[in-house]
Amino acid sequence: MISVAIMGHGTVGSGVAEILTTHKQKLFKAVGEELYVKHILDLREFPDSPLADRFTKNFEDIVNDIEVRVVVEVMGGTNPAYDFVKRCLQAGKSVVTSNKELVAKHGAELLAVAKENNANFLFEASVGGGIPIIRPLSQCLVANEVDEIAGILNGTTNFIFGKMINDNMDFSDALKLAQDLGYAERNPEADIEGHDACRKICILASLAFGKHIYPDNVYTKGISEITLDDVKYADSLNYVIKLIGDVKKTEDGKLDILVAPMLLSKDCILSDINDVFNGILVKGDCTGDVMFYGKGAGKLPTASAVVADVVDCAKHLKARKRIFWTDSDGSQVASYKDSKTAMYIRVAGKGEMAQSLFPDSEIMKADGNTVLMTQEYKFGEIEEKIAKLNENGEKVLSAIRIGNL
Incomplete structure (x- = not known):
């Protein structure tokens, strides 16, 4: 016994x-x-x-x-x-x-x-x-060099997006419904501001790449600023918005890790994950893409x-399982400003300055706003351009990453 x-x-x-x-x-x-x-x-x-x-x-x-x-x-x-x-x-x-x-x-x-x-x-x-993920990463996929892990790691935010997309609910109503159903806490900050997803991607990254990643070193943005307009515009462009935790190696061997809302093409395997379900995509050099899917809580x-x-x-009472990673000082984490991404940017009005700052963007006009689907830039450059727009009176209403998964 x-x-x-x-x-x-x-x-x-x-x-x-x-x-x-x-x-x-x-x-x-x-x-x-x-x-x-x-x-x-x-x-x-x-x-x-x-x-x-x-x-x-x-x-x-x-x-x-x-x-x-x-x-x-x-x-x-x-x-x-x-x-x-x-x-x-x-x-x-x-x-x-x-x-x-x-x-x-x-x-x-x-x-x-x-x-x-x-x-x-x-x-x-x-x-x-x-969802089994720790054991597969540490055992079943051990022969692989992991290139990237990306996923929908929080069922509450995924439920909220589902209600916004399918039932035309605004964010606050969808959040209240999630609370009423017991999916979200009375204080939902950990879910909607991305902290829960951040902790999970840190654990996966630490396991996959062998050194501890602390949440304080990870760029984290939640979903509280996403509007119903953004969801509708994304849909018209053949995208859905999801909160994604993502980690991948950069060319210089550092880790590009973040949690943020992203526009995902409807062709992306993660785009079809709805309700309170989670989905985790692991990209290995031997296996290619492997998907883990199921209820993330309960x-x-x-x-x-x-x-x-x-x-x-x-x-294994007399023998240890081979699951381990070492401590770190965070130096293996790349600056979020160097992370490259294309962006969905929505500005009030004609967006003439935005179009000049983000040339070669796809442009959509809607409801007196201008939506730009930009080319890929370093995120630090994007922040500088957005600040310049706001300083010059061209109000940026939304700025959301476009996922490349």
Whole structure:
């Protein structure tokens, strides 16, 4: 019997407990031993739970219990999760987490602590919820040099865009509906301002390229400035707008990494991903394009990925999984100003100055505005040109990258 502790009994934590208790026979066949939930850490009371006798409010009960070999962290945030996870690893216990913020901020350190103590630190559910992506990147695609990873990494923003595109909703109404349906938090900043997607692309980039990428080093722009007009104009030009996390190697070996809204051609495989679904495109030198698709969140999809990591840890109690990256100072990240992109730029009025600053652009006139689909420029140059337009009274209403995926 292998004893497991779960830290947190919210949506995902309760799903993990449910799977571990209702799928005992299947999990026994996979591991060869019973996975027994011995402790559940939560400050709340759950008297009606079938596992009511396993609950504790004291973390010391877990870290000091030598029978507990695998710990599941599904508390969220970094305080106290970081301290609890680090102490469990130092005690030689393997840890599984779905906590993208924890991995994005402290992944390199916690992987090093796990290595020092011959334990495992696994986090399949931290990116894409129930979509397998960490294990395929670290195992199935290990023979590839990864050229680029790009994806729709946040289901909430994708749901909002879907409502804007298909139901003619403006941004605020679509956001409210997402909140009413439980897809978005009361404070939706992490979703709509791109922080959630940023953490996920940082984890994928760290794994694919071997050095830790910190969120503070990544250019991140959310979707709160996207209007219904932009969605309609994009559609008329045979594009859709999606929030994309993207990382690729530059010619000098640095990483061009960002999170931003992008216009995607309707021919792009990511353009058809709708509702709360996520899609992650990995470009490898041997495999070519490989696509991972599914629900990026939800109680049981995410819990399923967590339990898969628990099983992996249970199979490797005396040996480490080969998943690792080193720490870094951020010097491998290219300046966002050097990132090259074509742009959709919408200006009020005739846009005469815009057309002179962005020559050879495709031009569309609509509703008293001028829409330019520009050639490719360095983003720093684009910022300078937009600032010049605004300074000279030619108001820029929207500026959105055009994806080349």
